[in-house]
Amino acid sequence: MQRFPCPFCGPRDETEFHFAVEAGHARPEPAGAVSDAAWAAYLYEAASPKGTTREVWLHLTCGEYFLLTRDTLTRAVNASEPLPGVAP
Amino acid sequence: MQRYSALSLLRQGLAGHKGWQSAWSKATPKPAYDAVIIGGGGHGLATAYYLAKAHGLTRVAVLERGWIGGGNTGRNTTVCRSNYFFPESVALYDLALRLYEGLSREINYNVMLSQRGMLIAAHTPAQMEICNRIANAMQINGVDGKLMGAAEAAAKVPLANTAPDARYKLMGGIWQGRAGTARHDAVAWGYARAASALGVDIIETCEVTGIDVQDGAVTGVETTLGPIRTERLGIAAAGATPGLMAHVDVTLPIHDYALQAFVSEPVKPCLDTVLLYLGTGTYVSQSDKGELVFGGGLDRVPTHGQRGNLPVQEAVTAGLLEMFPAFGQLRLLRQWAGVVDVVSDSSPLIGPAGPEGVFINCGWGTGGFKAIPAGGWLLAHLLAKGTHHEISRPFDLRRFAEGRLIDEAAGSGIAH
Ligand SMILES: Cc1cc2nc3c(=O)[nH]c(=O)nc-3n(C[C@H](O)[C@H](O)[C@H](O)COP(=O)(O)OP(=O)(O)OC[C@H]3O[C@@H](n4cnc5c(N)ncnc54)[C@H](O)[C@@H]3O)c2cc1C
Ligand SMILES: [Zn+2]
Numbered sequence: 001m002q003r004f005p006c007p008f009c010g011p012r013d014e015t016e017f018h019f020a021v022e023a024g025h026a027r028p029e030p031a032g033a034v035s036d037a038a039w040a041a042y043l044y045e046a047a048s049p050k051g052t053t054r055e056v057w058l059h060l061t062c063g064e065y066f067l068l069t070r071d072t073l074t075r076a077v078n079a080s081e082p083l084p085g086v087a088p
Numbered sequence: 089m090q091r092y093s094a095l096s097l098l099r100q101g102l103a104g105h106k107g108w109q110s111a112w113s114k115a116t117p118k119p120a121y122d123a124v125i126i127g128g129g130g131h132g133l134a135t136a137y138y139l140a141k142a143h144g145l146t147r148v149a150v151l152e153r154g155w156i157g158g159g160n161t162g163r164n165t166t167v168c169r170s171n172y173f174f175p176e177s178v179a180l181y182d183l184a185l186r187l188y189e190g191l192s193r194e195i196n197y198n199v200m201l202s203q204r205g206m207l208i209a210a211h212t213p214a215q216m217e218i219c220n221r222i223a224n225a226m227q228i229n230g231v232d233g234k235l236m237g238a239a240e241a242a243a244k245v246p247l248a249n250t251a252p253d254a255r256y257k258l259m260g261g262i263w264q265g266r267a268g269t270a271r272h273d274a275v276a277w278g279y280a281r282a283a284s285a286l287g288v289d290i291i292e293t294c295e296v297t298g299i300d301v302q303d304g305a306v307t308g309v310e311t312t313l314g315p316i317r318t319e320r321l322g323i324a325a326a327g328a329t330p331g332l333m334a335h336v337d338v339t340l341p342i343h344d345y346a347l348q349a350f351v352s353e354p355v356k357p358c359l360d361t362v363l364l365y366l367g368t369g370t371y372v373s374q375s376d377k378g379e380l381v382f383g384g385g386l387d388r389v390p391t392h393g394q395r396g397n398l399p400v401q402e403a404v405t406a407g408l409l410e411m412f413p414a415f416g417q418l419r420l421l422r423q424w425a426g427v428v429d430v431v432s433d434s435s436p437l438i439g440p441a442g443p444e445g446v447f448i449n450c451g452w453g454t455g456g457f458k459a460i461p462a463g464g465w466l467l468a469h470l471l472a473k474g475t476h477h478e479i480s481r482p483f484d485l486r487r488f489a490e491g492r493l494i495d496e497a498a499g500s501g502i503a504h
Contacts, residue, residue, distance in 0.1 A: 001398050002389075015399045019390055040488040044341035044432040048330040050392040072344070072392045 112284035128152025134464020140286035153295035157276030169267035173499030187461030197278030206267035256367035327427035348396035354378030370407030
């Protein structure tokens with residue numbers, strides 16, 4: 001069992017966490033000016049990198065979303081931080 | 089090509105098995121090809137075979153970074169079926185099953201297709217309703233499938249848990265009689281041998297490291313064995329496809345996850361169908377060697393590492409023992425994982441992508457072994473003609489921008 005660090009609760013079992021989305025998926029605005037392709041890209045596309053990745057995860061137990069930097073090949077976790085503007 | 093038959097087996101047996109030739113020739117890259125395929129899994133090898141067989145294109149190379157069949161094609165649990173929901177999916181997966189049905193004879197290689205039938209078992213009235221809906225859809229789509237009641241279903245799986253305190257009681261389910269299993273390695277090796285016999289170059293330990301593009305069209309690939317020129321590039325690299333498409337600035341609607349499989353020690357025949365329990369998500373079949381081959385859901389951590397995590401191992405094994413308490417006596421022989429390319433709508437991506445001349449066949453996720461003949465057939469069509477076959481058209485990448493998703497997670501309730 002791997003343990004992931006929640007910035008609010010500390011290290012917890014991986015089963016307490018849920019992957020949400022790769023970081024940096026900003027919702028395109030304004031809606032009226034967004035093309036179908038750009039909207040589809042926002043909804044569905046992912047880089048799925050092999051190696052370092054930055055992702056938004058949910059700690060199901062405390063209900064907080066946060067940023068996890070980790071390696072998708074080795075599974076090593078490099079950093080865990082609250083979303084911008086959220087105090088830990 | 090040396091033909092295989094009972095007579096050739098007898099003859100070679102009498103001669104001490106010294107006269108067998110290697111099944112396919114180990115090729116080295118030529119400077120240029122009419123078509124290059126990245127990925128020596130089932131889909132890539134089938135593509136090469138159908139390019140040569142159905143379209144007469146033989147200046148073709150398959151480039152494989154490791155050994156052929158070393159990816160998911162050699163790592164899967166070999167369940168073949170076409171019990172999907174949407175007409176587009178049924179057309180696709182049933183084309184595959186029909187091609188599988190004639191494959192051993194066509195390529196003179198026994199892929200050991202065993203149509204022992206598959207039961208998707210339900211445990212609640214709500215699940216029975218879903219099963220009824222899928223069985224109806226299958227029949228409307230012209231595929232064999234029927235709703236099965238509790239008694240008939242129980243007779244198919246004699247060791248299943250029918251104790252009064254069983255957590256998941258068998259209420260019945262969907263039965264597809266033409267579903268079953270095939271030998272995964274044989275599918276890769278058989279297609280490789282048949283393609284090689286038609287003149288295709290199968291090049292192992294050749295990793296593609298870049299894609300060359302000029303004026304918006306593909307001109308070749310960079311590989312660890314040097315550059316290779318081609319104006320037609322097929323990509324069938326499963327979980328590695330997003331990384332390859334990044335070379336040409338195309339981002340795909342794919343997440344890569346690990347999917348695990350498990351094999352028990354061999355025992356005498358005790359299960360002669362494929363069984364999936366909706367309640368536990370675990371599925372199981374018995375191999376010809378007697379091992380129980382089983383698996384379940386994805387590891388929910390995106391990864392490129394071909395190994396599984398412990399919580400899923402526990403959940404899948406617990407699911408198996410809930411279904412068959414007697415299997416608790418067995419020891420686990422092996423466990424492994426493959427990196428599967430899961431698309432947002434749980435359906436594959438087939439069609440042109442990025443520069444002119446590039447076509448992809450990926451996103452099969454957890455269920456593309458059953459689709460190998462069709463994936464190869466359709467990618468070969470695209471490479472040869474430059475346009476879609478009517479069965480692949482709905483699976484074009486454009487479906488996301490057009491809002492025409494083929495959501496089999498919602499349709500047939502596949503878990504992933
Ligand atoms: C544990 C497990 C169980 C499964 N069970 C089933 C099942 O019961 N039924 C079913 O239908 N499906 C199942 N699947 C899914 C199925 O295995 C896959 O969908 C299918 O095998 C994909 O075939 P492929 O040819 O596209 O990919 P692969 O067989 O993975 O082939 C892709 C090849 O591309 C090569 N490659 C990648 N990058 C490069 C590069 N840069 N240069 C050169 N070569 C490259 C890889 O080495 C690999 O050999 C399962 C998968 C797993 C992991
Ligand atoms: Zn927390």
